[in-house]
Amino acid sequence: MSDFEPKIVGFFCNWCTATAADLAGTTRMQYPPNIRPIRVMCSGTVDPVYVIRALLNGADAVIVGGCRPGDCHYVSGNMKARRRMAILKTIMKSLGLAEDRVWLRWISAAEGPKFAKIAREMTEEIRKKGPSEMAGAWEA
Amino acid sequence: MSEAPVTIVEGNSAESMRKFLRALLERKVVSGVFAPCNLQHGVGVVYALVSDVQGISRVNPFAPVMPVNAAGVISEMTRLAPSGEKLAVLLRPCESRALVELVKLKQAHMENLLIIGSDCLGALKLSSLPDKALDTDRIAAFMKESRADAVRDGLRAACAICEHFVPHTGDINVGLFGVDPEKQLLLIPTSEAGAAALAAAGVGSPGEVPPARQKEIEDRRAKRKEARKAYFAKANEEAGGFAKLLKFFSKCIGCHNCRDACPICYCKECFFDSPVFEFEPHKYVDWAKRKGALRLPDDTILFHLTRLNHMVSSCVSCGACAEACPNGIELAKIFPRVADDVQAIFNYIAGKDPREELPLATFKENELSPLGEG
Ligand code: SF4
Ligand code: SF4
Ligand code: FES
Numbered sequence: 001m002s003d004f005e006p007k008i009v010g011f012f013c014n015w016c017t018a019t020a021a022d023l024a025g026t027t028r029m030q031y032p033p034n035i036r037p038i039r040v041m042c043s044g045t046v047d048p049v050y051v052i053r054a055l056l057n058g059a060d061a062v063i064v065g066g067c068r069p070g071d072c073h074y075v076s077g078n079m080k081a082r083r084r085m086a087i088l089k090t091i092m093k094s095l096g097l098a099e100d101r102v103w104l105r106w107i108s109a110a111e112g113p114k115f116a117k118i119a120r121e122m123t124e125e126i127r128k129k130g131p132s133e134m135a136g137a138w139e140a
Numbered sequence: 141m142s143e144a145p146v147t148i149v150e151g152n153s154a155e156s157m158r159k160f161l162r163a164l165l166e167r168k169v170v171s172g173v174f175a176p177c178n179l180q181h182g183v184g185v186v187y188a189l190v191s192d193v194q195g196i197s198r199v200n201p202f203a204p205v206m207p208v209n210a211a212g213v214i215s216e217m218t219r220l221a222p223s224g225e226k227l228a229v230l231l232r233p234c235e236s237r238a239l240v241e242l243v244k245l246k247q248a249h250m251e252n253l254l255i256i257g258s259d260c261l262g263a264l265k266l267s268s269l270p271d272k273a274l275d276t277d278r279i280a281a282f283m284k285e286s287r288a289d290a291v292r293d294g295l296r297a298a299c300a301i302c303e304h305f306v307p308h309t310g311d312i313n314v315g316l317f318g319v320d321p322e323k324q325l326l327l328i329p330t331s332e333a334g335a336a337a338l339a340a341a342g343v344g345s346p347g348e349v350p351p352a353r354q355k356e357i358e359d360r361r362a363k364r365k366e367a368r369k370a371y372f373a374k375a376n377e378e379a380g381g382f383a384k385l386l387k388f389f390s391k392c393i394g395c396h397n398c399r400d401a402c403p404i405c406y407c408k409e410c411f412f413d414s415p416v417f418e419f420e421p422h423k424y425v426d427w428a429k430r431k432g433a434l435r436l437p438d439d440t441i442l443f444h445l446t447r448l449n450h451m452v453s454s455c456v457s458c459g460a461c462a463e464a465c466p467n468g469i470e471l472a473k474i475f476p477r478v479a480d481d482v483q484a485i486f487n488y489i490a491g492k493d494p495r496e497e498l499p500l501a502t503f504k505e506n507e508l509s510p511l512g513e514g
Contacts, residue, residue: 047449048445048446048449048450049411049442049446049449052442052445052446052449053442056441056442057427057430058430066512069505069506069512070505076503078512079503079504079505080500080503082503082507082508082511082512083499083500083503083508084449084500085511085512086485086508086511087449087452087453087482087485087499087500088449089511090478090481090482090485091445091448091449091452091478091481091482093481094477094478094481094482095379095380095381095385095474095478096376096379096380096381096382096384096385097381097382097385098382104511104512105512105514106512106513133382133383134382136431137382137386137431137441138428138431138432138433138434138435139386139390139433139435139440140386140435140440140441140442
């Protein structure tokens, strides 16, 4: 278990979290490389199907990163994302699936340090949890 | 509503109902009646839009049969525009709730529909129906058994755990609880239009809602709450957790009938039928290699989880999905259960209130804390 490296898929809004991730990189902050970032135009574009597909095809966890409430470049995409993620997590909980492997975080473009901190926290937590049972099931 | 209910006494309740519907057509209050009807050349009950007065004799209003969720059909009829002519529409509560959701989803119009919502005694599984026509005695026996919660065989699981057996919306409520439907039919106006239609039909005599009605409804609701809890607890034992969920869907062949039968799944082109799911051959090989094997047709769980995400905040627990599954997967153990949990976080009951916004169409600045924080 000790050499288990979590695979985490990140769906990051172009205007905030994705920029924060770049900032964390360019300012040489230390954070684990476990998150595979996917740039999206807004957290509101993340259909739950992307998250589920990632979880069923190898990801141990998924994080969606969006602009802080009030800062979404498309006015309310992040607020809609929050409802969608609440529904997704409730469905997972209801069915006994590990909803705590799905994270939603608001990280603004300037928050490189916050991005690095969350990347560390998440990697550690998922490492502790171990591999996701949903990740490799060929019959799912 | 201040207008008084109307009581019709004409043989049994089905006869009384036909008398009322006939009057609506004869007096041109409506130009059509949408209702369950006996087939001429078969033994089944199907929905039909009856425009001719003679045809009313085919209407079988209380047969314990729900061939499809009628809201889907009404949506088909009124998606483009409201009906040009006034139509009376006989609906079960889960059908009128689905219709309300479809109106919110901009897939149906309710203007010009006179919604006659019946108290619901449930429906039998289509597969359990006998090969002979359901005669009046058999239907009366079913109604009695269902009133006593004593239907032994064939009741649809979704019906056995339904708490919404009295319509929340509509123009006229056909009251079965609290009265003896063999002796009289109770029509309670629940809107101006309903009261006007009752007056215009001019049948029956002023009646009153018997005090026993509320008590019977409350007792039944309390029992159903318990039954629902118990059924879902059992479902959770059977299908809770990823491994058990896979087992639950082991007979799923990916036919997507559950989606096609669902009144809420309205999309003309489902995401799962779209080119997004057309892949190059090498993709399949890659996936097989990554997991060691690949179940085909693929995406069994992805389909069900995604469908839930897209529609479950509007699921009305009608059980049409379970009826449609060719392999008898007990889908009422999954979709309605998840629907209760999801709708609870928004304090929403699908189809209950036409004025409430769809959970996915709105949001509040401050809600769902601590999601997103930290
Ligand atoms: S998911 Fe099943 S129970 Fe829910 S509305 Fe659709 S058909 Fe009815
Ligand atoms: S109807 Fe049954 S077999 Fe077909 S996709 Fe739905 S659950 Fe699977
Ligand atoms: S633009 Fe960043 S969440 Fe909408």
